Structures are given as C-alpha cells and as structure tokens.
Amino acid sequence: MCQPARSETQKSAIQLTINDGMSQSTVNDILQADDGRMWFATGDGLSLYDGESFQYVYRAQPDAPGLANNYTFALAQDTNGLIWVGTLGGGITVFDQQVNPVASLRAASGLFASDEVFDLAPGPDGTMWIAHGRGVTQLRLDDGTFTQPSGAQPANIDTDYIRSLVVSADGGVYIGTGSAGLYHFDPASGQLTHWDDSNSALTGLTVLDVLIDTDGLVWIATEDAGLHRLTPDTGVIDQPLAIPDDDVEALAQGQDGRLWIGTWSNGIFVYDPATGVMENYRSRRGVRQRISSDTIVALTPGNLGRMWIGTYDNGVSSVSQSPDLFETYYPQDSGVIWALADAGRSGLWIGGKDGLLRLNRNLQNLAIVDLDKDLGPGPHDVRAILSEPSGVIIAVRDHGLQRRKAGQLTWSRMTAPDGSPVAGDAFIRLLLRAADGTLWIGTHTGVFHVGADGTQLAHYVEGDGPRDLPHNRTRSLYQGPDDTIWIGTSGGLSRWNADTGDFTTVSGLDVLPDNDVRAVWQGAPGDPLYVGTQGGIVLLDSDYGPHPADRPGEWSAERDDLQDAAG
Template identity: 20%
Template sequence: MFAQDYRVEHIGVEKGLSQGSPYHMLKDSRGFMWFGTQDGLNRYDGHSFRVYKPDPNNPYTLHGVNIAGIVEDRRGNIWLGTEEGLNCYERSTEHFTLIVDKKHAGIKKRTAPFYADQDELWYIREGEGMLAYHFKTKTHRVIAPEVFITQDFDYIDWTTRTPAGDVWMVGDKGVVRYNIKEKKYHYYFSQSPKNELGTPLNIICLYVDAKNTVWLGSLNGVIRIDNTYTTFQFFDNSAEGQPIGAVYSIAEGINQKLWIGTQRNGFWILNPAKLTLQPLSLPLVTPRKLDNYEITRIYVDNRGIVWANVDPDGLLKVIPNASVLRKITDSPDSPDERRLDNFSVRCFAQSPDGNVWVGTEGSLNVYQPKNRTIIKRYLTKAAMPTIPSLNFIKSLLRDSHNRMWLGTYGGIMYFDPKVEKFTLFQFDKNPSRNNYTRNITELSDSLFLLGTPQGPWIFNVQKATFSRPPMLKNRNVFSVFQSKDSTIWVSSYFDGLYGYRYRNNQWKQVYYGMKYFNINVIREDTIRRKLWVGTEKGLLELNP
C-alpha cells in the first residue's frame, strides 16, 4: 500500500532467534543488536544471529539463560543480568565472566544492570537492592537497599537512570523515584504511606523523556506525569473513542512521538506535543494479527528503527519513513503516477524545485516528495524508440548554476527546463564506439570531468567542446569525484584510486592506492575529512 509509511519485517526463531520472548534489547557501539530472551543472549548483525548459552564444559560461557537487562560500558563490553547473577561479556576475548560479590559468593540471585558510566555499572539485585560495581577496584557498593525485582520468569526490568539525577523503578504498585543526591525515595500511584501522587495502580512499564516528563503504562492506558511530579494526565482512548487497554511498553521515536505497545491491541502512537493518541496500522507480517500479541518491549535504535517483541513470536522490525521508491516498485497494482516504469535505479539528484530526479535503465522520472507521485517522465522507450542508449541513465548532476545534466550510454545531456528539451553532447564522433558517460563531476563553473570506458574526458560547458586530460587514457574509469579540498579522485577498473590536483591547466598526481580494487563510487565525509569508497569488496573508509 503506497500510503504506508513503514517497512515491516518479522524475525522469529525460524531465522535464528533463540527464543520468542526477547524482553531486553540494546544496540551497541559497533552496530550489533543484542536481544535478551528467556533462553539465552542473541547478537544480530542484520542478517544472522549468534546465540550465547551456558556450556557446563566451558567456564567462559554465559551464566544463566533468562536475560534481565543489557548495558554496554565505555570500553565496549556488554553487561547483562540473569537468574544466576551479573555477567560481563568481554568483547576482546569473547569470554563471559560471572561477576561475584565476595560477600555473597555461591549465591545465585536475579540481577538486572541498567546504567554504566566511565567508572561504574549500576544494577539491581534480588534481596540486596540497587548496587554499583566499580570497574577498577572490582568492588560493589549498595546505593539503595529498597528495589523492586521479582522472581517471575517473565520479569521485565524498566529501571531507568535519568540525567536529572533520579532512578525510576516500577514497584509492586505504582512507581518509585529514587533521588541519588538526596538518597530519598518518592512514591507515585503507590500503596506506600509516603505516596505523593495518584491512587494505587498497577504500573507495567515506564519511560522518562528528555524533558524529564514521565510516561507510565497501566492496565487502562498511558499516564503522563509532568516534570515537577505534581500533576498527571490519563490517555486511554483515541480521538474516535477507541480504548487502548493495557499498555505494556513505551519508547520514543526519532520524531519525539511515543510508540506504545499494548496487550492484544497492537501499536499506538502518542504525540506529546499535541497530546493525542491514535492506533497504528501496520502490514501483517507476523504469524498472527497484532491484536493477538502482548507487545512487551519496544526499543528504538539510533537510526530510528523500531524493534518490538511480539510475544511469543519473536521480533518485529519497523522502519519508519522507509524508502518510498521501494514501496512503489513493490506494488504492481499501483497507479502509473506511483510507479517507476523501470526498477533498475542508477542515480538520483534533487532539482532546484525540490523534486527528485530518478535515473533508471529505461527513463528519467521526476518524483515529487510532497505528493509522493511521479509527475514527469522523460526519455522513455515510447518517446525514443530509435535511440535506446540515451534513456539508459548512469549519472545525474545538478551543477553550481542549478542546471541538470545526465550521463547516459549515448553521451552527456543538458536539460532545458523552459522548453523541457534535452541537448546531447558526444565526446567521440566515431559511430563504431559509444559515448558511455558513467560519471560527471564539476571542476569549475565551466568545466566538467567525465568518467568513461575510454578514460576521463574534460567537457567545456561554455564552448561545448571536449578534450582529454593527460592521464589514464583508454582506462575504464568507474568513478570521478572532487573533494572539498579540490582533490580530484578517479578510479579505473581494478586499477586502484588516483588523486589529482588541477591548477593553471596543469594536472599533478598526489595519491595512488587501493590497487586491485574495483571502485564504483566515491563520496566525502566533509566533517571528518574522510572518503567513503564503495568497492566490490564492500564499503571502505579512507584517510588520504
């Protein structure tokens, strides 16, 4: 469905997940997703899983199987809790170590880590309270004796430390805020005689946003506690009066809207700015409809991808604002204005009016993001049946004068927006050879460098003439690019990467490397001053 804004994928045990209830999730600094289930720890690289479980014959394996809490420290090590205690996965050795307090050696108790800084790891432990483990001294200290952790097999920990200096926990009834500086407990919706707000309620989950507003999931909807902790507001229905029911998980998306997971009522979106609550419709990819699941955990990673536990059938991966073009091509029944006529997309460029030009192997499509439609098509087979090479588009360039240029199998083309016509320029007049223009980069306001199978060519825009630069003649050039420092980068077929400086009509080679690589694309990270180089062996970062 074209109006759909989400790409959805179901990931279950059939794809390698060790068990269908991943209650704890983390994306680490290396880009791996970690999932803690009731039957082991899972590391996911986007394609396959690596599962970690105990092995009685190997002391360096995981201790315990029911994961509660996953945290990464500043050194990249992964800390997790199980029914046996606190585990540390040391990334450099790939060994697990059970971290034992000497005072309680040999005693197995459920443990859940929730925070790490440069010096300490904070965790809660059944019967002992909230503790901190010091990395250097390898000692444990009690921060607060009263915590709320159960022996339930389905235990899900929501303990959160905030930048404001509080630790929030879900209690037997209500929630508890522990102020670290004051060493004082504050109770909300609790049965405690010290309760400060609301009547006793069963709270299932909590989330504290960047404004220190607290969002609670209850059996009958979402509760918002303001950042002064003195007032609250209930959200239990949509604008149309549809009840949300029991709320099992809350997480914030990259657009600051809250994702809400429910008990057998699917996903909902809460807009904190407008204070509105609406159900979310997603494509059916799970074994059962979403209103058959308890969505017990939602995690949003740094790219905005939403990972949710659809208990007991594993994971749902939701990509908001997914590629529109993929959605267009996925639906052959879509109307023409929402469909590419050729799915081999070779290049993109944004025109001055904000539209996106899409070059394919059969036409040029002008896509309007606002209305999500193809508003123009050029160089189609119907329009150019006798010159098919001109509608095989390999590159697009919007130059410094906002003019649009195309590199095609038949040469370089200029588009005149006033009359909507193309002008063709060819560097080789020999009819036995083509004018395949693979890449275009702008050297100055009047000179372009072209990458072709016959080597690089210079195109003088003002004079409409071509000339050969004094290098790489007849080499099959795959990519040309000019970085911010004016270095001109050229790659040829399995012949490495060349760097040149062009000044006063003189070329000077300043770099050569990556021999035996086939380099297809070169782009620059202008902030870090690195080059990204796409090759047949993968993506490389180059510090020239």
C-alpha cells in the same frame, strides 16, 4: 486527553523470527552495541545480529565464564562500553564488545539478593543499577571485580519484586515495582519518594517500564492501568494519552522526539507531542512486511533511525522512525491484486483474488465489501473494476459483470435489454468505458463491444479476417487522446477503426519485443505510442513501426521476464 489512533496506521517493517535465525521467539530486551550489532535477550540465550547473520551465546558449562542461565531478560551498556546481561535465575554476566565474558555475579556473592534480574540501568557515574526479585542494588565493575559503592541504597520499599528502572541525568533513580507503584530514590540524600493509588493518580501498581523523555517528563508503563505521566517538578501523575490497552509493556523515545508505546494486545502506539497525532502499528497474519506480533515487550531506538521491536511470541521487527515513502496495505490472505479504481472522497476500490475492498485513505481504513450476500459464498475473484458516477461495475470470475448503483448497497448481474447476461459466461479481465458511452470488455475469449444499455454490438475473436484479433486473450484496453481504441492481446496490438469496424494489427518480433501486449499509452495525438510487452517497452510511430527513438535492433527497456500469474 489525547485520543488514540482512530484506526491502524499502515507501516512497513522488517522481521527477524526463528525462521530467520533467532534463537527463540521471546525477545525481552534489545541493545545496539558500539560496532552496530544488535543484541537480543531471548528466552533461549543471546542472539546477536550483524545485518546478515546471527551469533549465539548460550549458558556456559559449570564453573566456566559466561551465562549461568539461558533465559536472558535485560541488557545495558555501561560507561566503559561493557554490556551487562541480566537473566532470570542466573544473575548477571558482563561481556565486552567482542562477546568475551568479562565477569559474572550470582546472589550467592552477597552483593545482591536475587538471581532473578528484571532490569538494568546505567548511572552517569559508571555504576549499574540492578532491578531484581528482592529489591534494587547499585553495583560497580572495575577490572573484573564487582563492588557495591559506598553511600545510601534504596530501602523501605513496600515490595521486594522490582520490575523496571531508569536513572536521570542527576543520578536519581525511578524504580518501578511489581506491586507497589513507583518510587524515586535520591542517592545523594537517601530520600525515597513513593507514588501509588493511595496518594496519586497512579492506579497501576505493576510498573513494567519507566522512561524519562527529553523534556524531563517521566512516563510510566503499567500492567493493569495503562500509561501514566509524572511531572517531576510538581510530583503530579496524570494520564494524558488514551491507550486502548491497560497492559503497556515497553516505552521508548525516538530520535524525532515521538513517544513509542508497546502494548500486550494492540501493537505499538506512536505519539507525537508536537502535533498531538497518535499512530497505531499492528501485525497481520502471514504478512512479513508488517510487525511480527501485537504483543510488544521491548522497544529500542537504533543508531540509524529505525525502531527495534521485541515481541513475546514472534521474534523482532524493525521499522523506520520516518514516514514510509509509500503507504502499504495488505488486505487479503493471498495478497493478489488485479484491479484498482477511484471510489471518490479519497477512496479506492481494490479488486483481488479474494474479493473486493474499499480503502478510505483519510481514515487509513481498509474494509472488506460483502459480496457473499448477493453472490453467494466466496472467495470471489474480482478481476476488473469500472467506477462511474452512476455506480460501480465489477467483473467477478464465474459471476460475470456485477453492478452496484450509486446510493445502493446491493449487487446485481449486468444484463442486456433482453435480460441476457452481458458478455455471457466469459472470463472477464478488463473493462473500458469509451468516450461514446459504449463499453469494451476484455476476456479470455476475445473482446465484447457493448452499448450503453448493455446491447451487444460485436464480439471480436481470434482469426485472420479484417475484423478479427490476433489472439483471444485480451491483455490491455486503451482509448488514446484521439479516441482511438487500442487492444493488446497475447498475439500483438490491434487498432480499431470506428468507421469500418476493422482492425489494424501490429505483431512480430521485427516490431514488438514480444507479442504479449500488457499496456498502451500515448501522451497526445500524433505522439509516439508506448507499448508495454512481456519482453519490454517499445515506441511506435504513426505508421506503427519502430519510432526513431528506438534504434534498429534495440528496445527501450531490457527484458523483464514477467510471469503470467493467470496461467
């Protein structure tokens, strides 16, 4: 048995909810029409989406053509390109691709026994199979007229309520019932085969969806016993996949052959039969870049490689069936991330406005690091992280520098030999461990230079002297390949002379596109210095003037008008 995904798999999604124009939050079925538009069967009519805007179809006036009930539940396209819509309480309405009603049918016609339509399955012969509240019916539509084809119809089913249908290439019909397991009906012979808990391993008797995969295997989604598989050649049912949710609502197979499994409480599981790998996609409260809900009731592969996902309580989402180009994690409510640092063994420390996290990329697990125990109740605004073999240092607003030694789980304030806090009560933004072992600390009140033991060596602040900075707010700290220390501030760029302790400062719009210096980088000693500012990027040569690669009066990047999130 394949084990489930060990943890949630990060997956980017696009949501369409009532805030985006969906007519209702419950999306029971999804179909992509020939013109590419998405049809969504909702609890309040049809919502049609063309990629930019919605069109709605609601219940028609009495005796007028169109929907007889707004609670649409099932969608299917027949071999003539007509789109059949099943409703709960209003029977069937058929539309053409331009959304014009072609025909409607109610139980009062005598052609089928219930206006509660739960599923629709097109047959290869142009007919449509209807799962409804009183059984299964095969219908044909020609020139706007419904007929019931001659030949055998399923009979002797132990329950009236039929929940799901699928038709195989040879015309056989698998019938998922509301309380009696699974049937297979052969229209050619009239033979009816039954599986339930009395004669098979099918312990779930409410079958919500049935899928025939490209290998001919039949997958059975049950409401009360998870996912099962039927091998038609042997008639044997088993449970090859361990899904941690007994309520499996929807099934689909993507164009890449993977099996998509929608559950009521645990989002989507995606199983690759070629590799045996299982992934799990979940929603996250307040994050629109993830699937909109973990309660999945419909799955439909799109024509362009996306999987469309209908939920019970929050509209539709779509995700790419291909791997995302980037792994995307949404760790905290605010989503504001200030700092990243290596945590070893494929791990990453993440500092943000709401605290500290640790990512294990091998397990794709993102864990909150408990700072409350040592620092008191949060939230804790983690602005900078320095990861070293001896441990990790974090800068927490209003709590200064906190250190956790390697092999320990407790955090303690980083202090000098005399017991005083390193950098005092400063608002710390940046940390840099220099090659000589000293620590540079960038704050809103200048830069602290601290010895390896925590002794303060200097505190550089704004001023006009040779050892002063052009601005107190520190924006970047960088040690170049020749060990030069560069300090970017909101007033320009300063280079520190280790021999004298003096600074050489570059500022002014004749050299920099903006004095707010956010990043500095140099490839090798003597190479141009790349300086990132709030107004763009500039290259400086060894004399700290514009590099020849930058033509006079022009910068190497257009202005990007970045906002100062810190104020």
